[in-house]
Amino acid sequence: MNATIKNVRDILEQVVDPEIPVLTIADLGILQDVGWNEGRLQVVITPTYSGCPAMHAIEHDIAAVLRENGYENVEVKTQLSPAWTTDWLSESGREKLLQYGIVPPLGSADKQSLRIVAASLECPRCRSDNTEKISEFGSTPCKALYKCNDCLEPFDYFKCI
Amino acid sequence: MELNDGETLDAKVCDCPMTPDTSRQDLFQYVLRLGDNALINGQRLSEWCGHGPFLEEDVGVANTALDLIGRARMLLTYAGEVEGAGRTEDDLAYFRHERDFRNFLIMELPVGDFAFTTARQFFIDAYDYFYYQALQYSVDSTLAAIAAKTLKECEYHLRHTGEWMVRLGDGTAESHEKIRKAVADLMPFTFELFDADEIDRRMCERHIGVDLDAIEKSWNEKVADALAEATLERPEVTFTRSGGRQGLHSEHMGYLLAEMQSVQRTWPGLQW
Ligand SMILES: [Zn+2]
Numbered sequence: 001m002n003a004t005i006k007n008v009r010d011i012l013e014q015v016v017d018p019e020i021p022v023l024t025i026a027d028l029g030i031l032q033d034v035g036w037n038e039g040r041l042q043v044v045i046t047p048t049y050s051g052c053p054a055m056h057a058i059e060h061d062i063a064a065v066l067r068e069n070g071y072e073n074v075e076v077k078t079q080l081s082p083a084w085t086t087d088w089l090s091e092s093g094r095e096k097l098l099q100y101g102i103v104p105p106l107g108s109a110d111k112q113s114l115r116i117v118a119a120s121l122e123c124p125r126c127r128s129d130n131t132e133k134i135s136e137f138g139s140t141p142c143k144a145l146y147k148c149n150d151c152l153e154p155f156d157y158f159k160c161i
Numbered sequence: 162m163e164l165n166d167g168e169t170l171d172a173k174v175c176d177c178p179m180t181p182d183t184s185r186q187d188l189f190q191y192v193l194r195l196g197d198n199a200l201i202n203g204q205r206l207s208e209w210c211g212h213g214p215f216l217e218e219d220v221g222v223a224n225t226a227l228d229l230i231g232r233a234r235m236l237l238t239y240a241g242e243v244e245g246a247g248r249t250e251d252d253l254a255y256f257r258h259e260r261d262f263r264n265f266l267i268m269e270l271p272v273g274d275f276a277f278t279t280a281r282q283f284f285i286d287a288y289d290y291f292y293y294q295a296l297q298y299s300v301d302s303t304l305a306a307i308a309a310k311t312l313k314e315c316e317y318h319l320r321h322t323g324e325w326m327v328r329l330g331d332g333t334a335e336s337h338e339k340i341r342k343a344v345a346d347l348m349p350f351t352f353e354l355f356d357a358d359e360i361d362r363r364m365c366e367r368h369i370g371v372d373l374d375a376i377e378k379s380w381n382e383k384v385a386d387a388l389a390e391a392t393l394e395r396p397e398v399t400f401t402r403s404g405g406r407q408g409l410h411s412e413h414m415g416y417l418l419a420e421m422q423s424v425q426r427t428w429p430g431l432q433w
Binding site: 049050051052081082083084085109134135136139140159 | 220311313
């Protein structure tokens, strides 16, 4: 049975965030548990943002990829508590975000750093710290929009929540 | 056991008039109110999508609306479970009539201009921030979990609208005048937010619901600070408006529901 769970986790490595396709659900820290429940394979995930449309796509993708691999009886369960935090983003996930051009969350949500938004961040393109915040919201609620005053490119910051 | 004359077998423990156990009904109403506030506020705010004053703010307001609709979904799903009559989040959102909605009036007021939307959202964000901060300690574990999740979002909503209050108030003469008028127009609607009724009191006594007096105190302080920073004065209020929780809505509510419910009313049960 443990071998199967390991196998399922490996398969789930293929499931990525549809908005940020470099991140797997394990990188995001939303994959909470994989196990058997009365003969059904149960995958437990925690939603990132309450209204995030990506969550629905992710649930669908989990069931689809497992079906392709022969797991027919699958239940994707959503668990609210404890609430998801960007602290759960994996180290490799943070690295992948930066490569992708999104500045990963700074500091820890636990330490209440979410109340203090860094006035300027390091530009992911040119590494200049001469940057400024344009908007609290980027293309999705999880990101804020910044601009680099040196290379003049806009970039996203993955907010710390 | 021997019965005396006139005594019957269905004797009672006491002669008090029977009060039905309202605990489940109270919890349903309590959760429904929170769900309706999030739903109607989110629906109203979503009207800005594609009409924002500039692209970033268009996206910002639409994202806040999305958070609110997500919150409404969690709360209305839970309300349906508590009610136990088999109603889903969609049943509650799309198949109730105006008189059955329990949101505060401030949620349903038309979007107005950007200053009005900002002031309204700032008042609501500050309220939600303190409300959900307290509610995360509810003895009802589902409400506590929803509150802990919601609180994270309330924080950046409040930061966003708080910054805009200052930018508009301490901005140009025109922006100052617009936000001053918005604050004056909205202030009479804020008293309803703190007007605790029997359900609020019973839920508070059971440590399920929050203490509205405490929320009001924190809210007043936060609003006073923001208004001062925005070089605005808190307007004198000569009248207040309420009735949303009794289902007595403003003339704007019917139009909002007509738009929100039209698809499901026309094709009941339609799915994407
Ligand atoms: Zn740069």
